[in-house]
Amino acid sequence: MTTQAAGPAAAAQAGTARPARPARGLRPATREALWGFVFIAPWMIGLLLFTAGPMIASLVMSLTNFDLLHADQTKFVGLDNYIRMWSDPTIAASLIATFKFAILAIPLTMGASLGFALLLNHPGLPAKGPLRALVYMPMMIPLVASTLVWMGFLNTDTGWLNGILRSFGLTGPDWINSEVWIYPALSIMGLWGIGNFMLINIAGLQSVPTELYEAAKIDGAGSWTSFRRITIPLMSPVLLYNLVIILIGTFQYFTQAYVMTNGRGDPNNATLFINLVLYNEGFKFNHMGYAAAIAWLLFAIVLVLTLFLFTFARRRVYYAGGER
Amino acid sequence: MSTAVRHERRFSERGPVAKSYRGYLARASLLMFATVVIGAYLLPLLYMVTSSLQQPSQSTTPGAPVWPALPQTAVYQGQDYPVYRVPFDGGTRNLILIDKGREESTFVDPTDPAQTPIPWTGHWRTLEQAWTFAPQVDNFTVAWNQLNFPMLLRNTFAIAALSTLGAVLSSTVVAYGFARFRFPGKNALFVVLIATIILPFQVTLLPTYVMFTWLGWNGTWLPLIIPHCFANAYNVFLLRQYFMSIPRELDEAAMIDGAGPFRILRSVIVPQSLAAITAVSLFHFFFAWNDFFVPLLYLAGKPELQPVSIALQQYNALYATQPTLIQASALMTMVVPIVVFLLAQKAFMRGVVITGVEK
Numbered sequence: 001m002t003t004q005a006a007g008p009a010a011a012a013q014a015g016t017a018r019p020a021r022p023a024r025g026l027r028p029a030t031r032e033a034l035w036g037f038v039f040i041a042p043w044m045i046g047l048l049l050f051t052a053g054p055m056i057a058s059l060v061m062s063l064t065n066f067d068l069l070h071a072d073q074t075k076f077v078g079l080d081n082y083i084r085m086w087s088d089p090t091i092a093a094s095l096i097a098t099f100k101f102a103i104l105a106i107p108l109t110m111g112a113s114l115g116f117a118l119l120l121n122h123p124g125l126p127a128k129g130p131l132r133a134l135v136y137m138p139m140m141i142p143l144v145a146s147t148l149v150w151m152g153f154l155n156t157d158t159g160w161l162n163g164i165l166r167s168f169g170l171t172g173p174d175w176i177n178s179e180v181w182i183y184p185a186l187s188i189m190g191l192w193g194i195g196n197f198m199l200i201n202i203a204g205l206q207s208v209p210t211e212l213y214e215a216a217k218i219d220g221a222g223s224w225t226s227f228r229r230i231t232i233p234l235m236s237p238v239l240l241y242n243l244v245i246i247l248i249g250t251f252q253y254f255t256q257a258y259v260m261t262n263g264r265g266d267p268n269n270a271t272l273f274i275n276l277v278l279y280n281e282g283f284k285f286n287h288m289g290y291a292a293a294i295a296w297l298l299f300a301i302v303l304v305l306t307l308f309l310f311t312f313a314r315r316r317v318y319y320a321g322g323e324r
Numbered sequence: 325m326s327t328a329v330r331h332e333r334r335f336s337e338r339g340p341v342a343k344s345y346r347g348y349l350a351r352a353s354l355l356m357f358a359t360v361v362i363g364a365y366l367l368p369l370l371y372m373v374t375s376s377l378q379q380p381s382q383s384t385t386p387g388a389p390v391w392p393a394l395p396q397t398a399v400y401q402g403q404d405y406p407v408y409r410v411p412f413d414g415g416t417r418n419l420i421l422i423d424k425g426r427e428e429s430t431f432v433d434p435t436d437p438a439q440t441p442i443p444w445t446g447h448w449r450t451l452e453q454a455w456t457f458a459p460q461v462d463n464f465t466v467a468w469n470q471l472n473f474p475m476l477l478r479n480t481f482a483i484a485a486l487s488t489l490g491a492v493l494s495s496t497v498v499a500y501g502f503a504r505f506r507f508p509g510k511n512a513l514f515v516v517l518i519a520t521i522i523l524p525f526q527v528t529l530l531p532t533y534v535m536f537t538w539l540g541w542n543g544t545w546l547p548l549i550i551p552h553c554f555a556n557a558y559n560v561f562l563l564r565q566y567f568m569s570i571p572r573e574l575d576e577a578a579m580i581d582g583a584g585p586f587r588i589l590r591s592v593i594v595p596q597s598l599a600a601i602t603a604v605s606l607f608h609f610f611f612a613w614n615d616f617f618v619p620l621l622y623l624a625g626k627p628e629l630q631p632v633s634i635a636l637q638q639y640n641a642l643y644a645t646q647p648t649l650i651q652a653s654a655l656m657t658m659v660v661p662i663v664v665f666l667l668a669q670k671a672f673m674r675g676v677v678i679t680g681v682e683k
Contacts, residue, residue: 029506032505032506032507033505033506033507033508034507035501035505035585036501036504036505036506036507036510037501037507038501038585039497039498039500039501039502039505039585040498040501040502040513042494042497042498042553042554042555043494043498043517043554043555043560044513045554046494046551046553046554046555047516047520047554049554050528050532050551050554051520051523051528053531054527054528054529054530054531054532054535055527055528057531057534058527058528058529058530058531061530061531066534068533068534068537119357119358119361120358122354124347124350124351124354125351125354125355125358126351126355127355129669129670131358131359131362132673133665133666133669133673134362135362135365136669136672136673137366137662137665137666138366138369140610140614140658140661140662140664140665141614141658141661141662142613142614142616142632142633142636142657142658142661143614143616143633144616144633144634144636144637144640144654144657145633145636145653145654145655145657145658146654146658148636148640148650148651148654149368149369149372149651149654150368152368152371152372152375152647152650152651153367153368153371153372155647157384158383158384158647159371160367160368160371160390163390191365195676196676199673199676199677200676200677202677203677244522248522248524251524252524252525252526254616254617255616255617258616258620258637259637259640262637262641275526278526278529282529282530282533283533283621288530288534291530292530292531294526295524295526295527295529295530296527298524298526298527299523299524299526299527302522302524303522306522
């Protein structure tokens, strides 16, 4: 079969519009480049339609009082939306809630995913594959379902966690309805999302050369010293990657909080995370210009924290292949 | 290393018999420890299964067992009577309470054919009820019908399958472009592609919503499917990694036979990468299956088009007071993803490692 015969069928199968065939007389390098652009075209079109275009539109929208129901009354309001955020108690409450949650949930997620990785990568442990699959499994559960399960499990009176505490003579807290205990509750729930981080940590652990451990052992290093001086430094790029992804996820936290309180942010605005405020402003109250400004605030926070982590990392993270 | 030298006797120095015995013991205790930790980690699932099989009143009844159970009753002279756990000197017996009294009650042993009345001194209210194992499978039937589960499964499956088809086809083509062709700005474009992972979707959310609403797509499946047909960073990254490991000689051999780029993709690259394509398809399918935010935006008011996650949330908002039904419906929602995952866990977990580590 010739190229002519295969081309249209493959193009149709790939679901892309068939582009103009690169002309025959071109130099091979030009031809190759044209084909390259043909193949990445779906992504570039998507980038323009669903990322770059909407980003610009959202920036513009954040400078207006746009609202979908009264689009004809849209006015340019300058930085009003951003100024309004400063004095909006809901924004302040949501930032406090998000930070409170992040301070608890991020270390717990990082620690638990590293702990599980160390345990499930231990050379003496049999049946590693099935055990890893079991720890990963909750990742597959729809968040709505897992949230409902945890809400039952953590219920003050009928939940099992307080039941277990009771059997030890302890009185468990009111996990879901207390504005203090809700953060530990959500952090514990978040442990069901560590599957990816654990697997990435395991791969990181496996990439540490065993000779280093042997050399350290000969030098008389105990397992804690080896862990601190070899494992952690060599794992640091992987840990940084996980930290960035967890951070981004924490600032986009939504589904669990929405399911627990039907979007109200109970108790006493403790779960009114920034993404929930954005949803309420944009889609419930129809303040779309304001919601766009909140989205940019969220992006700015995530970007600053990520850049901070990478700057910090340049000094502290060890890359085996030299500086990246 | 400047750490103080410590000489530790390790069990490997202790002779072969002790070594194998201790090694076995160490492995067994490690396995036991891991099992206990993972058991605790997954305990809420056991809570879900037991709750979903209980009668609504059981969890709030004092003295009720953890497992799904009903108060035990027995027939005495043609009538139902409750069974109680009655303490005697010789131990506790399960007896039918036929005559309640504050100081003395009368019981009958259900296994006694003569049904001789047994007197017992004490207030009957201090006694514990006997429970009998009785799973309430009805909870599932009720939740299945109230939620209209067959329709939800159909919707969820159709949305997930269509968006997976679009995502996998487009990502394969784009990954092929990045893996096999040299073009100006390629590295910069690849960095842009990876950077889109860090971009919070909220930044593009509102204009996209407005655009879809003006197109008349609000309240349809299109906003859940079309945006995925333009490749995404995770999938492209994973597939490109895989494509680059396929020897270029295979491409060249096909090219000599007269194959063009599309034909090489179809008959060389794709058949060689079925494992990676399967992993990407599974990831995307269950991402779409479990997605909540986007369906909530576009389908909250369209019960007949909703996927299962939205319907489950709305069901909970209505029936939160009936935890047994909620747990039954949560269980039904997770059966498909969990079963498919357990069948294909190797492909899943390898895909995670490729995208996560090699970046």
